[in-house]
Amino acid sequence: MAIATRSAFGALVNEDAVHRRLYTDSNIFAEEMRRIFGRTWVFIGHESEVPNPGDFKTGDLAGQPTIMVRHANGEIHVLFNRCRHRGAMVCAHATGNASYFQCPYHAWVYKTNGDLALVPNVELFGSDFQLADWGLVHVPRVDSYGGFVFASLSPEGISLDEHLGRAKHYIDVMVGRAPFGAIQATQALRYEYPGNWKFQIENMSDNYHATYVHASAFGVRADMGQNGAAHVFGNAPNNQEQARIERSFGHGHGVLDYQGTRLLVTEPDRYPAYFAALRERRGEARARELARTDLHVMIYPNLILHTNYNHYRVIRPLAVDHTEINTYPCRLVGAPDEVNEALVAASALHVSPAGRVQVDDLEAFSRVQRGLAVEAAEWVLFKMRGVDEHVNEYGELECRFLSEMIPRGYYREWLRLMSQE
Amino acid sequence: MSRESLQHDVEQFLFHEAELIDHRRLDEWADLFTDDALYSAPNAGEEGDPLHEGFIIYEDRRGITERVRRLQHPAALTQVPPPRTRHMIANVVARDGDNGDRVVTSNQVVYFARQGREVQYPGSWEHVLTRVEDQWRIKRKKIVLLTNDRAMSQVPVL
Ligand code: FES
Numbered sequence: 001m002a003i004a005t006r007s008a009f010g011a012l013v014n015e016d017a018v019h020r021r022l023y024t025d026s027n028i029f030a031e032e033m034r035r036i037f038g039r040t041w042v043f044i045g046h047e048s049e050v051p052n053p054g055d056f057k058t059g060d061l062a063g064q065p066t067i068m069v070r071h072a073n074g075e076i077h078v079l080f081n082r083c084r085h086r087g088a089m090v091c092a093h094a095t096g097n098a099s100y101f102q103c104p105y106h107a108w109v110y111k112t113n114g115d116l117a118l119v120p121n122v123e124l125f126g127s128d129f130q131l132a133d134w135g136l137v138h139v140p141r142v143d144s145y146g147g148f149v150f151a152s153l154s155p156e157g158i159s160l161d162e163h164l165g166r167a168k169h170y171i172d173v174m175v176g177r178a179p180f181g182a183i184q185a186t187q188a189l190r191y192e193y194p195g196n197w198k199f200q201i202e203n204m205s206d207n208y209h210a211t212y213v214h215a216s217a218f219g220v221r222a223d224m225g226q227n228g229a230a231h232v233f234g235n236a237p238n239n240q241e242q243a244r245i246e247r248s249f250g251h252g253h254g255v256l257d258y259q260g261t262r263l264l265v266t267e268p269d270r271y272p273a274y275f276a277a278l279r280e281r282r283g284e285a286r287a288r289e290l291a292r293t294d295l296h297v298m299i300y301p302n303l304i305l306h307t308n309y310n311h312y313r314v315i316r317p318l319a320v321d322h323t324e325i326n327t328y329p330c331r332l333v334g335a336p337d338e339v340n341e342a343l344v345a346a347s348a349l350h351v352s353p354a355g356r357v358q359v360d361d362l363e364a365f366s367r368v369q370r371g372l373a374v375e376a377a378e379w380v381l382f383k384m385r386g387v388d389e390h391v392n393e394y395g396e397l398e399c400r401f402l403s404e405m406i407p408r409g410y411y412r413e414w415l416r417l418m419s420q421e
Numbered sequence: 422m423s424r425e426s427l428q429h430d431v432e433q434f435l436f437h438e439a440e441l442i443d444h445r446r447l448d449e450w451a452d453l454f455t456d457d458a459l460y461s462a463p464n465a466g467e468e469g470d471p472l473h474e475g476f477i478i479y480e481d482r483r484g485i486t487e488r489v490r491r492l493q494h495p496a497a498l499t500q501v502p503p504p505r506t507r508h509m510i511a512n513v514v515a516r517d518g519d520n521g522d523r524v525v526t527s528n529q530v531v532y533f534a535r536q537g538r539e540v541q542y543p544g545s546w547e548h549v550l551t552r553v554e555d556q557w558r559i560k561r562k563k564i565v566l567l568t569n570d571r572a573m574s575q576v577p578v579l
């Protein structure tokens with residue numbers, strides 16, 4: 001059975017191309033929910049989204065409603081948002097603070113660690129009915145790194161530590177750019193598009209498209225010079241591919257490393273108070289490196305870190321051809337307000353549904369989705385090979401821009417996960 | 422000016438602004454703003470604290486110009502073909518602001534149509550209008566969309 005399945009999905013994924021059905025077949029989408037989002041480590045939220053006891057955020061994991069909540073003792077729990085009585089969602093708010101969750105239907109009351117605390121008319125449930133048996137169900141495995149909370153629906157499997165591997169180093173960079181070594185998420189910018197979820201993660205490892213899809217945003221910015229919006233989120237001309245590096249590693253993860261070729265809000269000489277605070281804690285050399293690090297980090301399957309505009313994006317697949325993205329601009333804790341305002345503004349300008357840049361990507365995604373309805377052309381290509389591809393000292397596959405090496409890594413992981421029963 | 426004619430005057434201004442946007446006379450639209458203008462739309466809730474809730478739009482006069490130039494750029498994917506929009510304006514209330522400015526609140530719905538897709542953007546609009554050389558100009562424009570609690574896509578000029 002397992003072999004039959006492997007060959008079924010294996011026929012859809014080649015080394016440098018995948019079949020159009022990966023983006024158009026709702027049966028494959030359902031299998032992805034079961035075998036990828038229902039199994040591997042999936043990003044749920046950052047701890048800073050729920051800073052205080054009782055703070056919660058609802059969401060979903062493989063289409064099943066969840067609550068991430070900070071309990072009175074400070075621990076974070078990820079619970080299924082499903083009353084144990086007859087199944088109602090106990091919490092309908094996106095975010096908020098609660099001392100307990102009361103089901104709207106028959107008023108069962110749960111604590112923020114999931115324990116069932118109160119059942120009206122409990123005496124009628126029989127003498128063997130124990131509150132302790134009927135708490136909210138916990139997602140089987142929850143773990144975090146650098147404040148990034150992940151969950152897995154599979155009770156067993158590799159640890160988060162092993163799943164992340166070298167990605168931990170990049171999370172350290174993201175967090176280490178804050179003078180106090182922590183980021184604070186702000187309210188998500190939310191956008192959606194009529195296309196498959198994989199377009200977003202492919203797009204974030206794709207510098208090939210930027211020159212064309214973003215010609216209007218970058219062209220106008222160049223015309224208007226430093227006094228345009230560039231004062232918020234400067235971007236060097238997109239012609240320095242040879243200096244930039246891509247990496248593919250571990251369980252489908254990848255990095256675009258711009259190697260200091262684009263200007264950042266955090267440039268050392270831009271906000272001297274920020275850099276001084278960072279230098280005080282990290283030393284000159286490390287502070288300079290952190291302040292200038294410009295990465296897109298793709299943590300398969302649903303998390304993307306962007307250290308330039310300082311946000312993380314979360315992919316939420318809704319249907320085979322419908323996806324929602326939540327982008328959380330982050331403050332650098334310990335940095336001056338003006339730096340954080342500039343960072344939050346940079347994300348808004350780029351990623352807002354009323355912004356300049358991501359809207360054009362969404363247009364490209366919807367065109368791809370429509371184009372893939374053509375059955376006569378079956379394959380989606382990832383053939384581009386970067387210069388100087390080699391394995392580096394950390395075991396990452398590395399090459400120079402431009403290439404389609406990182407998505408080839410996504411689809412190796414896709415096939416590995418999809419091939420397991 | 423009498424109260425009635427002031428009311429009429431600011432309404433006519435909002436209608437004129439909407440017409441410039443809906444007929445893509447965007448350079449003229451940008452020129453309605455003062456040099457120290459702020460054009461904004463909170464990302465969640467009504468206030469838009471930049472350090473917590475953020476904005477989907479937060480632009481000074483220069484940013485507005487950049488927005489317009491991008492929309493007019495021949496390579497702007499979302500603008501080829503351009504969306505067609507119509508602003509519906511109701512419940513216009515004007516009150517006195519500082520230094521002879523007028524604070525005008527209105528309910529608006531922007532209908533958006535493009536390539537078979539139709540979307541509506543309803544919300545509360547607030548303009549702070551100031552008199553420059555005997556013309557109304559926009560000093561502040563803030564939009565609180567009713568839908569800012571959910572995911573949106575390619576929001577048009579509001
Ligand atoms: S369904 Fe929740 S109390 Fe009945």
Ligand SMILES: [Fe+2]
Pocket residue numbers: 203209210213214357358361
């Ligand atoms: Fe892009």
